[in-house]
Amino acid sequence: MNSTSTVLFDSNTTLAFFGIAIFGVIGNVVVILVLTRGKASSHKIYLVSMAAIDIIITLHMGILANFGPMKNPTACKVHYYTASLELLVSMWMRVAITIERYLVVKFPFKTRQWFSPEKAKITIGTIVAGLVLVNLLSAWAFQGDGTRNVCSETIDGELYLAGSLLLAILYAIVPLFIIFTFNTLNVIHLVKSHRKKKAMTSKHSRANDQLVHITIMTVTSVAVYAILTTPVAIILIMKTAYLVYGMPFNSDLATFYDLATLAVIINHNINFVVYILSGKVFREEFKKLVCCQKAT
Numbered sequence: 657m658n659s660t661s662t663v664l665f666d667s668n669t670t671l672a673f674f675g676i677a678i679f680g681v682i683g684n685v686v687v688i689l690v691l692t693r694g695k696a697s698s699h700k701i702y703l704v705s706m707a708a709i710d711i712i713i714t715l716h717m718g719i720l721a722n723f724g725p726m727k728n729p730t731a732c733k734v735h736y737y738t739a740s741l742e743l744l745v746s747m748w749m750r751v752a753i754t755i756e757r758y759l760v761v762k763f764p765f766k767t768r769q770w771f772s773p774e775k776a777k778i779t780i781g782t783i784v785a786g787l788v789l790v791n792l793l794s795a796w797a798f799q800g801d802g803t804r805n806v807c808s809e810t811i812d813g814e815l816y817l818a819g820s821l822l823l824a825i826l827y828a829i830v831p832l833f834i835i836f837t838f839n840t841l842n843v844i845h846l847v848k849s850h851r852k853k854k855a856m857t858s859k860h861s862r863a864n865d866q867l868v869h870i871t872i873m874t875v876t877s878v879a880v881y882a883i884l885t886t887p888v889a890i891i892l893i894m895k896t897a898y899l900v901y902g903m904p905f906n907s908d909l910a911t912f913y914d915l916a917t918l919a920v921i922i923n924h925n926i927n928f929v930v931y932i933l934s935g936k937v938f939r940e941e942f943k944k945l946v947c948c949q950k951a952t
Contacts, residue, residue, distance in 0.1 A: 673921065677714050680925020684711045687927050690941050699870055701776035702753040710924040713742045737791060740823060744787045747831045750878045752779055754838045757871050761845040764867060793822055824896045828889030835882045842875045866937060873935030880930055884923035887916035
């Protein structure tokens with residue numbers, strides 16, 4: 657029987673974590689303030705929801721999980737369930753906006769018919785409700801306690817294997833495949849759109865420019881998210897493979913695990929930086945927010 661701790665940081669990295677967390681929470685709050693100004697749209701609903709869930713992940717997995725007492729087995733199970741649910745919701749939000757951007761770029765004249773803030777909210781609600789139910793298996797499979805003030809999961813049994821396999825599929829294999837596939841298609845369509853720009857009228861050209869700028873920002877942010885998620889996705893897949901073949905989880909991977917964990921924390925706290933660097937429309941709206949100007 658093996659066990660592994662779910663604590664994310666040791667005392668040597670506590671200060672660094674707090675710096676990342678404070679910057680990330682403030683940045684995500686600013687993202688929400690910027691995107692809730694002006695006219696609502698489906699992509700804004702997705703981006704605001706992503707920022708909100710990232711704030712929750714930072715506060716829960718970082719501050720509460722690492723610095724709050726976790727001695728009760730039931731509390732550990734609840735923590736494990738909510739933490740995995742938050743990560744799954746965050747991942748599938750990215751899947752949803754990636755597919756939405758593909759359809760918007762592929763069928764620009766169907767945008768108003770197919771996409772609206774209300775439909776985006778329904779999609780998000782459906783994702784959350786589905787994951788709440790599916791993730792119950794992972795929580796049921798979790799076995800552990802908090803004898804060392806952190807939740808230690810017991811890596812043993814067929815039930816744990818089923819939970820690990822489900823998490824690997826839902827958090828790593830399927831969503832990352834969808835994201836990388838559709839992001840590649842989005843880039844291809846953006847290149848084609850740029851080539852067609854010269855043949856457009858000025859009115860259509862301005863509309864196309866805004867669509868392109870928004871898509872570039874979302875494609876970039878989702879790509880960064882997927883890249884930073886890949887290390888922990890590899891660990892999940894490897895851990896599941898070890899369980900399938902009855903091998904003990906290799907403790908030599910501790911350094912890789914620490915780096916993967918750091919990547920996860922950074923991942924949920926850099927939305928603002930990515931949007932500023934890649935989003936022309938976001939930068940303009942942020943300047944208006946700072947200068948107390950009316951949003952467009």
